[in-house]
Amino acid sequence: MPIKVPDRSPAEAALQQEGVEVIPDATALRQDIRPLRILLLNLMPTKIATEVQIARLLSHTPLQIELSLLTTATYQPRNTPFEHLKAFYRTLDEVKDERFDGMIVTGAPVETLPFEKVDYWTELKEILAWSRTNVFRRFGICWGGQALLYAAYGVEKIQYPEKLFGVFEQRVQAPRSELMRGFPDSFPTPVSRWTGVDPRGIAAKPELRVLADSPQTGIGLVEHVPTGDVFCFNHLEYDTETLRNEFTRDVSLNPTTALPHNYFPGNSAAADPANTWRAYGYLMFMNWITTLYRDTLYDLSALSPRPENDWGAGI
Template identity: 45%
Template sequence: MPIRIPSKLPAHDVLKSEGVMVMSKGDAKKQDIRPLKIGLLNLMPQKIQTETQFARLIGATPLQIDLTLIRMTEHTSKTTSADHMEAFYKSFQEVKNEKFDGLIITGAPIEHLPYTDVTYWDELKEVMDWTQTNVHSTFGVCWGGMAMIYHFHDVDKYDLDAKAFGCFDHSVCDASSPYLRGFSDGLVMPVSRWTEIKEAEINAENDLNILISSDESGPCLVEDPKHRALYIFNHFEYDSGTLKQEYDRDVANGTPINVPCNYYPNDDPSQTPLNRWRSHAHLLYGNWINEIYQTTPFELSLIGQE
């Protein structure tokens, strides 16, 4: 939450340069409060696990969040009951006339497919274009982020020789970003993907800014101010045991897979993994929610007209 101090106080400029949320007296007087309307377009097969993971992160701030669960209109989930989907989800076509302060587009286990081969690609393109008129800030996660950066900037994904799988060291590239407020210079984040985005192609786009990157797994968090969007290619939202579930699943299915690196103590799958990313996960999503709160119009009808 922001701090209100006199603009001429020496600490004002120092704190602002460090990324601390500093609010002027005038801005504070103009500020109204209402619940933030956040949508979660859930493309993951394990819907309940995914919706819980993201709700945990965006619900950890003092702000009220009105969460709407969204599904692709024609796509039917094979792993989540129809009763659950009917009770808690709305199709995109049902919400397309509404406005949202924020939208999260999750990943999906379809990295091996060209985008145009995804059965719901046409509707997802409609969703991404719709965010420019009906959503104040959009957060694309893993494949969702890759799809957005491809759609808006034609930055493609590339197959990896082996799956990037485990907990990788990352570095902050832009400490002044409000989304990285409170971040350490270095951090650990779960990675689980068969594809990558090339740093050179991101840097070739003047409108994109890499905020977090890894020497081992490449660009991670990218800001796209023009489209009011963030793209993250890794998985801050993962629970402590999510990588273990993926590893155990592949082993049980006979799928060739390496032990997730830097995840189990001593890389020993018989031991209990430690969660070393939880604090930074809460920081990032809390900063995103707070940035929305600071900048979104009080009147929902004005979203998209900024």
């Protein structure tokens, strides 16, 4: 099925150029079905690229998806034109009376800061508190996943002595999880982070289940079993060139930056990398959307608040 993104947005044009079917507003309104409403809280500095990456993965399901874009009101991104934010993004005040089947929270380049030192941390906690009554299920990516875990359960992050950077094999630890349906025993995933989640914090919460991990990069994917919320600390949504672009940026700041692991053929920065992970990104999001469609309520106004000890209470 096609995906509905904001009309005339850069994501719409990019997806159409790739051959992804995008449904216009007028056509979506004529169809006698309820689309799944997904809210993307986009905290990445490369907002337009991230919109395309997430929309691409959401489009590979048999369901109609309506993607809405959310940004912070208390922090003005420096790398995205104000006109783009004004045209296509909303803030919490503008969506607070709406309800959504799912919310995706992206990563952000703030991972080495304590959570409380992040400029928009107070607002992010407000968004998570609002999500207790207005969103059925959440999906956190990289720092977004770490932030969700910390806000929900107080699971701390840990900092590594060097950046985990490259393509690493992830071992499936819970093959019976519906999110892992169709995955092989291991699969490649782009990783780009200085931090991870404390395994002791995960082990202390029996409702949290590790779905995939790596000897080199630690826990990569966690599920909150009672709700189906997902915390993915790696980047199956990345484009083929994303790690190259990050490497070029990092080298400009530090010429001794190491090449990303298992990314450039022959370990040569002059070689063109191959995308070995996209099929698994499609598979993961298809599994997530399929279970979301099965479990969510047709009438979102009937959503019930989550328990008081869940999603941000006390943190």
